[in-house]
Amino acid sequence: MSQMPQQAALSNCPSCEWPLESGDRFCGACGYDLSAVPARPDDHPTVTLNGSVPPSGDGAGEGDDGAGGDAGAGAGDAAAWPLAAEPDSSSGGPAVTHVPAELPGTDSGGSPLPTVPPAGPPVPPPTGSPVSPATGVRFDRPPEPDEYPLQAPDPRIADLSAPPGAKLCVACRAGRVDSDGYCENCGHAQPRERDHMEQEAGPVAAVSDRGLRHHRNEDAFGIGRTTLPDGSPASVAVVCDGVSSATRPDDASFAAGVAANESLLAALPRGTHPQQAMHDAIVAASHAVNALADEPATAREHSPHQNAPACTIVGAVVTPGLLVVGWVGDSRVYWVPADRTSPPARLTEDDSWAAQMVSAGLMSEAEAYADERAHAITGWLGADAYELEPHTASFKPDRPGVVVVCTDGLWNYAEGAQEMAEFVPSDAAARPLHAARVLVGHALDGGGHDNVTVAVVPFPAVSQGAGSA
Amino acid sequence: MANFSKSNVPQFSMDVYQNEYLPEGGREVNAIVTVTATGGGTIGSAVAAPHLYAPGQGPSAAVAIMVDCSGSMDYPPTKMRNARDATAAAVDTLRDGVHFAVIGGTHVAKEVYPGGGRLAVADATTREQAKQALRKLSAGGGTAIGTWLRLADRLLASADVAIRHGILLTDGRNEHESPGDLRAALDSCAGRFTCDARGVGTDWEVKEVTGIASALLGTSDIVADPAALAADFTQMMETAMGKEVADVALRLWTPVGTSIKFVKQVAPTVEELTDRRAEAGPRAGDYPTGSWGDESRDYHVCVEVQSADIGQEMLAARVSLVIPQPDGSAQNLGAQGLVRAVWTDDMAASTAINPQVAHYTGQAELAQAIQQGLDLRKAGDFDGATAKLGRAVQLASASGNADTAKLLAKVVDVVDAATGTVRLKAKVEEADEMTLETRSTKTVRVKK
Incomplete structure (x- = not known):
C-alpha cells in the first residue's frame, strides 16, 4: 500500500471537522484557511475523537430526521465506529484523516435518505440491513421504480422489458408507448435498456445508471470472472465513460467495455500476465472505438460537427494475490480495505487537466478540481486521440478489501479515497451488487449530474462457490 | 382515387435536421424536414426526360390549359400569337393517353377544345385538332379568372385520373370579378387540382398570380417577353407530366400540450402552410403538399412543447407523409421523421443553432x-x-x-x-x- 497514489483533497476542515466542498478555500464553519494546509496534513491531534466531533456535525442532520432510527444512530455513532477509533492508537499517521469523515457522510445520506444511517445499529461489520436497495437508489426517480425490485440474473434484458406490463407511458401514465419508444400521448421518451443496468458475475457486480441530468446513459461496463492456468480464480471489471462532446459516445463506451472485457477473459486463462493482459485489453478497446469512426452515422445524428466517437476506460483484474488496474482518461479505481482501520486509496491517476495541474505543482488539488476545466480529459480512446498511452499498475494488497471501479459520475460525489470508503458498505465484499447500488444511490442523491457506473470487485479473488447473495 | 398498385409511385424518404437540445425551461423546437421522392416511373429526373414514358405508362393524368383571351392580349398582337404558340407547344408535350382540355378565358370561360364539357385523350389526332382549334382563338373581352378555374375544375373532375393539373396564363388584372369571387373559386378548387400560373407582360398583378399558384400548390412566374412563352409552357408541361402521385399531405403528430407555431415549405420556394392544416385524428393534422414527381422539398416545422426537466427527452413531433382518402382514412407513404426535444444543462449544446x-x-x-x-x-x-x-x-x-x-x-x-x-x-x-x-x-x- 505504500505506493498508493497521493491522498485526495481534504474532506473535512482540519481545524473543526466541518465537512468541506471540493472547491472551498476556507472552512465554512470556522474560517480556517485551507490553502495553508498541505494537501495531506500528517495528523492533527485536535481531531482526536472519532466519535465526539462528527456527531456534533451530525446533530443538525439527525435532528431533521427526527424519528426512530436516529436515536439509535445518534447513540450508535460513537459506538458504531470502533473501527475508527483504532487508527489513533494504531499509530498510523496518515490514517488519521479517514476517521472523522465517516459520520458526516452518513449524515449527508441521512437527510434525503433516512435509510442510510441505520448503518449504525448493527455494530459489527456485517452492517446487516443498511439500505433497501430500492429506496436507496431510486429515491428521487419515480418514473422507474419498477426496475429495482427486479434482481434478475440478466438485468440487461430484464430492465428493457421491465416497463409496466401494459406499456403505459411512465411519464403521463395515460398514453401507450409507440414503437419508437415515445409516448403516444405526451411524447416523452421511455426508459431505455441502458438507462439502468445491473450485472453480477460471481463475486463481481456492476451497476450503471443514466443519472438525473443526462438524457441517455453514455457509460458502459463489462465484468466477468475466469480461471488462471494454475487454477486460481480471477475477477475482471471494466468501466467506460463516453465522451459527451464526441459523436455517439454511448456506442464508444459500449464497444470499449465489451472489447476490453472479452480481451481480458481470453488472455488471462492463457497465462498472460494480468498487467500485460490489461494493457492489451485497453489496446483492444481502443481499436474497437476507433473502428466506430469509420461507420456511417446513424440516421438521427445530423449534428453539424461529426467527430470520432470517444470514451474513457478503466479496468481492474483481481487474482488471489494481485490487483492490477489499467486506465485511460478520468475514470478511477479505489481500494477500500475491509478493515477500515487501514487507509483506502485511489489507484489511478486521471488523464485530466486537473490532475496535470496538480502533478505539475501549479495548483493545489482543491483549486484544480474547483476549476471549470477540471474535467477536461487529456487521454481517451478514440480515433482522434493523439496517442494511446494505456496506464497500468500492479498492487499486492496485504489484506482483503474491495476494489471500486467507477466513472466520474460517482467520484464527483466522493472524490477523496476516504470519502469513497465511507460510502462503501462494510459488507461490500460479500454483497458487491448491493454495494454497487449503494454507491450509485449516493451519486444520485448528490444530484446525479452525470451518468454513474460502479463495479465492485472483492479482493482477493475467491475460488469457487463465491456467488454472493 | 389514385391507384397505388402501379409501380410508378415514387419512394419517399425523409430526413430531419435539428438541434434537439433545449436549455432548462426551453420550449421552442425547430426542425427542417427534407422530403425526397425518387424512383417513380421515370429514370432520373422526370423533368428532363418526360418522353421516357411509352404510351400508356406513367400515371393517369388530366390537364387543363387556361389561356387569357381578354382584349389586352392584342396589345401588342404578338402576345396573342405567342400565347397560341405556347399552348400548342404545351399540347405537343402531352404524353399519349393524358386527358386534356384548352380553355379560353375572358370575363367568362369558354371551352376551346374539345368542348361539350369533355376532356380529350391525347394522341396524334387530338393534338392536331387542338392546335387547329387554337388558331381560332382571338382576343376580346374582360378578365374573370375565377370562372376559368371553375370550368377547369368541372372538366378535370370528369375524368377518373390520378393527377389533375392546370396551367393558367394571364396578361392582366382580374378586373371583371371581385377579389372575393376569385378567393371563393380558389377555395373550391383547392385540393382538387394543382395549378401553375404565369403572368405575361407587365400589366398583371403579382399578388393575384402568386396567390393562385400558392392556393393551388403550383408554381408561379413572370414571362415578361411573350416570345419566351413557348419554352416556358413546354417546361411546365414536362414537369406536370413528371408528377407521379397527387394529393400528398405532410402529417404532423404532436404530443399533448404542444402547439404548432408554424409549418412552411422552405425549398424550393417559401410557402406558408400553417393555416392549411386539416385535422387528422387525435393530435395529428395534415398539411397539403400537392403532387410529387422525382423531387425534393424542405419543410420548416416549429413547435412549442411543454418544458420538462433537465435530462428528459420527448418526441416533439412525428412527421409522416400520407394521402388522405375521401373516407377519412389515409394511405401512409412510409417515410417518417422524428423531431425530438432533449433538455440539457450543457449550454454549448442548447445554444447551438442547426x-x-x-x-x-x-x-x-x-x-x-x-x-x-x-x-x-x-x-x-x-x-x-x-x-x-x-x-x-x-x-x-x-x-x-x-x-x-x-x-x-x-x-x-x-x-x-x-x-x-x-x-x-x-x-x-x-x-x-x-x-x-x-x-x-x-x-x-x-x-x-
Missing part, C-alpha cells in the same frame, strides 16, 4: 424582406424600402442565393452586400421589379 434551421430562417426572412421592401417602395417610403431591400441583399449574399441577388441588383444599387448597404435605383424596369417580387420566395439549399 445550420439548416438557420439557413432557412434566413431564406424565409429574405423573401419577406423583398416583399416588404417592394411594398414600401410602392407606398413611397423610400427609407423603409432601402432598409428592407438592403437586408435582403445581405441575406441573399450571405446564403449564396445568387439568382435572387441578381434580381435585387436590378432594383437597387448594391454598395456593400456584406453589410446590406444599398441605394434604391432611380429608375427601375417594371419587368425587373415584378420579376423580383414574383420570384422572391425562391430559395436555395444549404451549401453542403
